[in-house]
Amino acid sequence: MSTVKSYLSLIRFSHTIFAMPFAMIGFFLGVFANNVTHSYLATGDGIQNSWGLVGAGSVLVRFLLVIGCMVFARSAAMAFNRWLDVKWDALNPRTAIREIPAGIISKNSALRFVIFNCVAFIVCTWFINPLCFVLSFVALAVVLGYSYTKRFTPLCHLVLGVGLSLAPIGAYLAVTGHFALLPLLFSFAVIFWVSGFDIIYALQDEEFDRNQKLYSMPSWLGKAKALRVSEFLHLVSTLCVVAAGLYGHFAWAYWVGVAVFMGMLIYQHRLVKPNDLSRVNLAFMTANGIASVVFAIFVITDLCLKIFLYA
Numbered sequence: 001m002s003t004v005k006s007y008l009s010l011i012r013f014s015h016t017i018f019a020m021p022f023a024m025i026g027f028f029l030g031v032f033a034n035n036v037t038h039s040y041l042a043t044g045d046g047i048q049n050s051w052g053l054v055g056a057g058s059v060l061v062r063f064l065l066v067i068g069c070m071v072f073a074r075s076a077a078m079a080f081n082r083w084l085d086v087k088w089d090a091l092n093p094r095t096a097i098r099e100i101p102a103g104i105i106s107k108n109s110a111l112r113f114v115i116f117n118c119v120a121f122i123v124c125t126w127f128i129n130p131l132c133f134v135l136s137f138v139a140l141a142v143v144l145g146y147s148y149t150k151r152f153t154p155l156c157h158l159v160l161g162v163g164l165s166l167a168p169i170g171a172y173l174a175v176t177g178h179f180a181l182l183p184l185l186f187s188f189a190v191i192f193w194v195s196g197f198d199i200i201y202a203l204q205d206e207e208f209d210r211n212q213k214l215y216s217m218p219s220w221l222g223k224a225k226a227l228r229v230s231e232f233l234h235l236v237s238t239l240c241v242v243a244a245g246l247y248g249h250f251a252w253a254y255w256v257g258v259a260v261f262m263g264m265l266i267y268q269h270r271l272v273k274p275n276d277l278s279r280v281n282l283a284f285m286t287a288n289g290i291a292s293v294v295f296a297i298f299v300i301t302d303l304c305l306k307i308f309l310y311a
Contacts, residue, residue, distance in 0.1 A: 007113065010099045011078035016070070017289045019167040021296030022190050023070050026168030026183045028300050030175025031059055032307060059175075066171045068124040069132075076117035077143035077163065083110045084147045092208050118144075128174045135173070139166050150209075154220040157202065161195035182248050189240035193265075193291075196233035199226050200272055201284045223274035234265045241295075250302050257298025264291035 082089070082100050090101035099105040118140055125136035143163040149156035165187040172183035202209070202216040203226065209219035217226040241261060245254050268283035 006099055006104050007079075010082055010105055010110065010113075011075045013075075014285070015078075016074060018194065018292055019074065019164040019190070020070055021292040022164075022186060023066060023167035023171040025186055025296050025299050026171035027063060027066055027175060028303050029168075029180075029183050029186075030172040032303050062128060062174050065124050065128050066174050069121055069128075069136075069170065069174070070167065072117045072121035072124060073139060073143055073166075076114050076121060076140070077146065079110050079117065080114045080144050081147040083107055083114060088208075088212060088214065091212070092205065094204060094208075129177045131177055132170070132173055135170075139170065142166065150214050150216065152215060154215045154217050156215060157195040157198040157217060158191065160198050161191035161193070164194045165190040182244060185240055185244035185247060189237045189244065192233040192237035192240065193288075196230040196237065196265075197268065197284055197288050199230040199233070200268065200280060203227075203272065203274075203277055204280055227269070227272065227274060231269055234269070238262050238265065250299070251305065253298045253302035253305060257295040257302075260298070261291050261295040264288065264294075 082098060086100045086107060089095040089098050096102070100107055100110055121140065122133070122136050125132040142159070143166075146156065146159045146163050149159045153159075168186040168190065169179070169183045172180065199217045203218050203223050205214075205216070206218035206223055206226075208214075209216050217229055220226075221229065238258075238261070241258055244250075245258060248254075264287045268287035271279040271283040271287070
């Protein structure tokens with residue numbers, strides 16, 4: 001159990017709360033394919049079409065495979081990040097207690113853990129459908145490649161956002177096998193939401209990153225301007241979820257979720273000031289965790305209400 005806890009801490013398993021709810025949104029959008037678009041909503045035909053496409057048994061299997069993909073891909077990405085950045089983690093007082101620099105997990109063990117999770121992720125996609133299998137290598141390139149970006153660009157936060165944004169569209173593809181605009185709108189929302197709160201988290205390392213010639217928005221622009229960029233990104237994220245609601249013809253439950261999502265974004269920006277970072281963790285973990293989970297609950301509730309209403 002001690003070893004398990006160490007690896008869970010290495011990958012910050014609790015941070016799965018950010019992307020997993022959006023993966024569930026993408027999954028249920030796929031299961032209830034096109035029920036939220038006007039063409040199917042008007043007739044109710046989408047209910048039969050969507051369930052006929054995947055089947056009830058297949059839904060459960062693919063649900064478990066999507067969960068597996070999320071866990072394995074994210075575990076690989078986090079462990080790889082810790083393995084690659086061990087030099088800087090050891091020098092930074094804030095991160096020196098992490099498992100690899102602290103000697104709790106060796107670099108070789110961490111690398112083996114990365115390889116195992118990459119293989120497990122690819123295997124899961126193989127059992128989903130050919131498109132997901134092919135795209136699994138692209139997904140790994142993005143989520144693993146993010147770890148290098150802090151070495152050469154302050155846009156690293158956006159790359160992290162792109163990595164997590166694969167959750168809703170990936171889950172949708174797992175069910176339907178084809179792309180659609182609605183889950184892509186949720187993916188765009190994730191890009192700007194994640195990159196915005198990652199900038200807030202990076203405020204803690206502004207001086208360290210600048211001294212070590214590492215790139216981030218705070219080390220490039222300073223704390224105050226970086227916070228303005230974060231606010232702008234969160235505004236764009238809000239516009240994306242609003243656009244998704246309008247395009248998908250969602251009902252009242254969805255808009256309650258949007259209100260909570262917006263409220264949590266505003267709340268976290270009220271918590272963090274350039275000269276006061278004492279509540280960064282509260283803004284980063286609590287506010288964003290609530291935003292993603294509550295939003296997903298209301299989106300999925302809205303989809304389920306449509307099914308019962310038009311069944």
